[in-house]
Amino acid sequence: MMKILVCVRSVPLPESSFRVNGAGNFYDQSELNSQVNEYDLFSIEEAVRLKERFKDVEITVVSVGPQRVDLEIKKALAQGADQGARIDDPQGLEKDSLSVASLIAKWASDKKFDLIFCGLMSQDLQRYQTGPMLAQLLSLPCATTIVAMTVSDDRKKIICERELEGGVREKVELLLPALVSVQSGINQPRYASLSNVLKARKIKIPVLPPEPMPGLKPGEKTGRIYLPEKRGKCEFLQGGPEQVAEALLEKIRGKANLFSER
Amino acid sequence: MSGKIIVIAEQFDGKIKPVSLELAGFGKEISQTTGGELIGVALGFPALALAREFARASGLKVIGLEHPNLETYNADSFVQALSKFIPGQNPDYILIPHTAIGWDFAPRLAAALNGSCLSVITGLKMDGRLRFLRPICSGKLMAEVEPAPDTVAVITVNPGAARAIKPDAPGQAEFVKMDLAETATKNLGYTEAKRGALDLTKAEVIVAAGRGLGKVENLELVKTLAGLFDKSAIGASRAVVDAGWLPYEHQVGQTGQTVHPKLYLALGISGAIQHLVGMTQSELIVAVNTDPKAAIFNVAHLGVVQDLIKFLPALIEKIKEIK
Numbered sequence: 001m002m003k004i005l006v007c008v009r010s011v012p013l014p015e016s017s018f019r020v021n022g023a024g025n026f027y028d029q030s031e032l033n034s035q036v037n038e039y040d041l042f043s044i045e046e047a048v049r050l051k052e053r054f055k056d057v058e059i060t061v062v063s064v065g066p067q068r069v070d071l072e073i074k075k076a077l078a079q080g081a082d083q084g085a086r087i088d089d090p091q092g093l094e095k096d097s098l099s100v101a102s103l104i105a106k107w108a109s110d111k112k113f114d115l116i117f118c119g120l121m122s123q124d125l126q127r128y129q130t131g132p133m134l135a136q137l138l139s140l141p142c143a144t145t146i147v148a149m150t151v152s153d154d155r156k157k158i159i160c161e162r163e164l165e166g167g168v169r170e171k172v173e174l175l176l177p178a179l180v181s182v183q184s185g186i187n188q189p190r191y192a193s194l195s196n197v198l199k200a201r202k203i204k205i206p207v208l209p210p211e212p213m214p215g216l217k218p219g220e221k222t223g224r225i226y227l228p229e230k231r232g233k234c235e236f237l238q239g240g241p242e243q244v245a246e247a248l249l250e251k252i253r254g255k256a257n258l259f260s261e262r
Numbered sequence: 263m264s265g266k267i268i269v270i271a272e273q274f275d276g277k278i279k280p281v282s283l284e285l286a287g288f289g290k291e292i293s294q295t296t297g298g299e300l301i302g303v304a305l306g307f308p309a310l311a312l313a314r315e316f317a318r319a320s321g322l323k324v325i326g327l328e329h330p331n332l333e334t335y336n337a338d339s340f341v342q343a344l345s346k347f348i349p350g351q352n353p354d355y356i357l358i359p360h361t362a363i364g365w366d367f368a369p370r371l372a373a374a375l376n377g378s379c380l381s382v383i384t385g386l387k388m389d390g391r392l393r394f395l396r397p398i399c400s401g402k403l404m405a406e407v408e409p410a411p412d413t414v415a416v417i418t419v420n421p422g423a424a425r426a427i428k429p430d431a432p433g434q435a436e437f438v439k440m441d442l443a444e445t446a447t448k449n450l451g452y453t454e455a456k457r458g459a460l461d462l463t464k465a466e467v468i469v470a471a472g473r474g475l476g477k478v479e480n481l482e483l484v485k486t487l488a489g490l491f492d493k494s495a496i497g498a499s500r501a502v503v504d505a506g507w508l509p510y511e512h513q514v515g516q517t518g519q520t521v522h523p524k525l526y527l528a529l530g531i532s533g534a535i536q537h538l539v540g541m542t543q544s545e546l547i548v549a550v551n552t553d554p555k556a557a558i559f560n561v562a563h564l565g566v567v568q569d570l571i572k573f574l575p576a577l578i579e580k581i582k583e584i585k
């Protein structure tokens with residue numbers, strides 16, 4: 001049996017209108033609709049493909065956060081994961097990566113997962129930290145930014161392609177157990193089938209107490225969150241499509257001779 | 263804590279990458295407020311030549327860390343070497359480029375040193391104490407982050423966050439041989455993506471397609487529009503390339519091409535930092551997006567809050583009228 005863990009984060013829809021909370025140290029989370037972090041969808045898809053290939057594979061999804069993140073765990077189950085677990089930390093979504101990794105590491109340390117997936121980054125906090133930290137805390141080899149992967153037939157190792165800058169790819173081999181963090185483009189996640197959605201609804205999600213790894217100091221602290229300053233002043237063109245199109249053409253015509261004479 | 267700032271250079275194929283000099287520039291900004299000493303580090307095999315190159319280009323004193331396992335990048339070996347070397351230096355700040363290599367080992371190093379990791383840093387602020395800036399929520403918000411008290415800060419600095427350092431004179435270089443154990447990670451080498459024929463840097467007008475187009479069929483509108491401009495090319499966000507709507511050679515951004523056309527039309531592109539680093543040098547940036555809060559409007563000169571599906575046909579008609 002191959003045991004796979006997928007770490008899933010609940011994030012607000014990126015098109016949300018974000019406001020700063022009263023304390024000024026996070027975005028206001030009330031009234032935001034949530035989704036599974038996009039990068040974690042790629043992880044789940046990759047895990048499900050391994051299950052299709054090797055059959056005796058068990059996929060567990062874990063998420064750290066308040067009760068409402070059960071919604072995203074259910075979505076992950078509907079994508080094809082077998083079971084879920086929620087580490088019940090009301091502050092789980094605001095906490096620094098080291099603290100989140102510490103909670104997952106402590107819980108996972110005796111579960112003997114063969115392969116752990118994280119997303120390259122969370123869409124809301126964009127830290128790129130949690131995966132590699134979790135690997136370090138569990139003393140696992142790790143590769144980030146993977147855009148292709150192959151587990152060997154004997155399931156003893158995994159060969160990953162990491163995407164570097166400028167179209168260069170690095171091939172790296174990790175002995176299992178290992179952790180990988182997934183970059184977009186590795187696959188096209190499937191839509192959940194109706195039968196899977198119904199099945200997922202019935203699965204009970206165990207609620208686990210938040211226990212950190214012993215002896216770890218806290219990590220990064222967020223002081224203040226605010227709206228970014230604009231670099232230049234953006235002039236917004238107002239009116240209906242035709243009016244705006246006309247106004248826009250006036251502006252860009254003055255800039256340079258841009259129109260083809262054909 | 264000694265106030266010391268360690269700048270870890272990135273190398274590829276035995277050459278120091280330019281991003282390392284920006285990193286040193288960022289280090290200098292920190293030291294100008296804290297007064298801390300700046301020291302460069304380069305990992306490799308052999309290490310002395312690398313250390314010399316970085317010392318010459320940056321003006322910093324540079325220490326090379328040498329071991330055969332460091333010849334090409336290997337996360338485990340990097341973390342091993344640095345967690346042996348760093349404690350003796352007792353720095354306050356460790357700077358690493360926010361690149362696919364940097365973000366691969368920096369968080370692990372921070373965990374190994376029980377320090378704080380501050381990632382994707384695009385700037386700093388000094389008001390009583392140093393704070394570091396990271397764009398979050400697709401660039402719609404900024405976060406000010408800082409290390410936990412009395413911990414070393416491992417900071418990944420975003421490319422473009424600082425100017426390259428200008429050395430007054432070359433720095434001193436030395437190297438130490440490291441004693442490293444075998445690892446469960448093996449670097450199997452590098453491959454280069456096939457370069458497409460498309461060179462976006464030659465275009466004067468780039469009409470760039472984003473996920474906001476909704477579906478691949480709507481690309482036709484983008485193609486028609488681009489066809490109406492002289493010396494134009496079609497650009498794309500990564501989301502569009504990932505979805506298979508356009509091949510990789512169209513991608514603009516951190517993992518695509520860096521462009522600076524006279525006119526950049528961002529159509530249904532949200533303005534994620536990884537896209538922005540590839541196009542903010544454009545002379546005139548026009549953004550069309552239904553979301554007035556989209557981060558693309560923070561860099562755009564002209565903003566159009568419209569549904570592309572209605573707006574693009576109107577724009578195409580108007581251009582045809584003038585011609």
Ligand SMILES: Cc1cc2nc3c(=O)[nH]c(=O)nc-3n(C[C@H](O)[C@H](O)[C@H](O)COP(=O)(O)OP(=O)(O)OC[C@H]3O[C@@H](n4cnc5c(N)ncnc54)[C@H](O)[C@@H]3O)c2cc1C
Pocket residue numbers: 014015120121400471472473474475476498499500501502513514515516517518519529530531532533534535536537540550551552553556568569570571
């Ligand atoms: C390591 C790394 C490297 C990356 N490299 C790159 C890179 O090189 N280039 C790159 O682009 N990205 C890159 N990304 C991805 C980046 O973070 C974003 O995910 C990506 O840029 C989003 O593309 P998008 O703006 O097209 O899509 P989205 O973020 O989904 O934005 C779509 C936009 O369209 C708008 N919209 C929706 N419907 C309409 C409509 N009808 N009319 C008008 N507007 C509409 C929405 O309001 C939204 O703002 C990278 C990410 C990582 C982690």
Ligand SMILES: Nc1ncnc2c1ncn2[C@@H]1O[C@H](COP(=O)(O)O)[C@@H](O)[C@H]1O
Pocket residue numbers: 007008009010037039040062063064065092093097100117118119120121122125126127128129130131
């Ligand atoms: N609260 C969380 N619960 C579970 N996994 C998480 C959580 N936060 C982050 N992760 C994982 O870490 C990845 C990277 O997140 P980040 O370090 O925040 O950019 C995500 O894609 C998830 O896989």
